[in-house]
Amino acid sequence: xxxxxxxxxxxxxxxxxxxxxxxxxxxxxxxxxxxxxxxxxxxxxxxxxxxxxxxxxxxxxxxxxxxxxxxxxxxxxxxxxxxxxxxxxxxxxxxxxxxxxxxxxxxxxxxxxxxxxxxxxxxxxxxxxxxxxxxxxxxxxxxxxxxxxxxxxxxxxxxxxxxxxxxxxxxxxxxxxxxxxxxxxxxxxxxxxxxxxxxxxxxxxxxxxxxxxxxxxxxxxxxxxxxxxxxxxxxxxxxxxxxxxxxx
Numbered sequence: 001x002x003x004x005x006x007x008x009x010x011x012x013x014x015x016x017x018x019x020x021x022x023x024x025x026x027x028x029x030x031x032x033x034x035x036x037x038x039x040x041x042x043x044x045x046x047x048x049x050x051x052x053x054x055x056x057x058x059x060x061x062x063x064x065x066x067x068x069x070x071x072x073x074x075x076x077x078x079x080x081x082x083x084x085x086x087x088x089x090x091x092x093x094x095x096x097x098x099x100x101x102x103x104x105x106x107x108x109x110x111x112x113x114x115x116x117x118x119x120x121x122x123x124x125x126x127x128x129x130x131x132x133x134x135x136x137x138x139x140x141x142x143x144x145x146x147x148x149x150x151x152x153x154x155x156x157x158x159x160x161x162x163x164x165x166x167x168x169x170x171x172x173x174x175x176x177x178x179x180x181x182x183x184x185x186x187x188x189x190x191x192x193x194x195x196x197x198x199x200x201x202x203x204x205x206x207x208x209x210x211x212x213x214x215x216x217x218x219x220x221x222x223x224x225x226x227x228x229x230x231x232x233x234x235x236x237x238x239x240x241x242x243x244x245x246x247x248x
Contacts, residue, residue, distance in 0.1 A: 001157055002119045004033040016229055019187055024168050034115065037160045038081040047163045048080045053087055055156045060088070062145050065133045067094045068126065071106060079114035080160075101129050118157040120150045181218040188213060188221055191228060198228075199235040 009031040012018040023031035025041040037048065055076075056069050069088040077084040094102060105125035112121050126149060131142045168183075170176040188210075195205040205228070213221070 001033075001161055002154065006033055006036070006161065008033055008036060010035075016226065016233070019191075019225060019229055024183070025164065036164055037079075037115075037118065037157065039164070040081070043167070044163070045082050048160055049082045049085070051156055051159045051163075052076055052080060052082065054159075055152050056088060058152045059149070062148055063134065064130065064145070067098075067102060068129060071102065075106070075109070075114050076117070079118065095133075098129060098132060101125065101132060105129055118153050120154045122149055122153060177218070180222075184218045184221045184225065185214060187225055191225065196228065196232040197235065198231050199238050202231045202235070 009018050009024060010021040013021040021030045023029055023035055023039055023041075025039050025044055028040065029035055031039075039045075052073070056073055059069060059072070066088055070086065073086060073088055074084060105123050105128070108123040108125050109117060112123055127142060127146045130145050134142070168179065170179045192205060192210045192213075198204070213224075216224075
């Protein structure tokens with residue numbers, strides 16, 4: 001997750017393991033790793049808001065200054081593409097000697113990227129602010145807070161990814177099998193409704209009627225979809241080579 005190497009539909013379709021790169025939740029955009037934590041589906045937005053509030057509550061329990069929480073809440077709401085509904089109102093005045101350090105932390109994190117913040121790439125200036133604010137407080141040491149900030153940031157991203165997987169695959173083996181069957185059947189119906197143009201060496205899509213095809217197991221249907229996807233790309237290569245030969 002930290003390095004964006006997660007099996008999104010964009011990646012899987014590029015590997016020929018899925019027919020479409022579109023997001024399985026909203027079906028309105030290509031599912032990249034960035035789209036996972038910005039998906040516009042209503043339930044996804046609501047869950048991300050809940051995860052963010054949980055993240056900020058953990059930091060609050062570590063005696064994080066309110067002005068840091070307010071800043072993170074605002075900036076991460078933008079990064080996660082969720083409505084800004086401030087829970088941590090900045091009722092705590094920012095000390096004059098801390099404000100320049102806070103502005104520096106914001107600018108530094110802007111350079112690193114707030115999307116990278118939730119991957120654990122947090123600015124060192126957040127630690128400086130915490131240390132400055134708790135110079136006489138031994139309840140939570142700076143080192144403990146620094147580790148917790150990174151840990152909870154990555155946990156926030158992990159919760160978003162797990163939420164996507166639960167929506168797609170279910171939370172149990174039985175539910176996963178049922179969702180897999182529904183998803184594969186939908187893809188098969190789409191192929192029959194809009195059959196790809198295949199080379200004549202391959203069998204026609206309609207050689208087996210749709211209702212007969214759907215009697216097969218979900219695993220066999222998935223294998224058939226992968227085979228059709230491969231045949232489609234082979235057909236395109238044959239057509240491309242034929243055009244090149246005609247031009248030459």
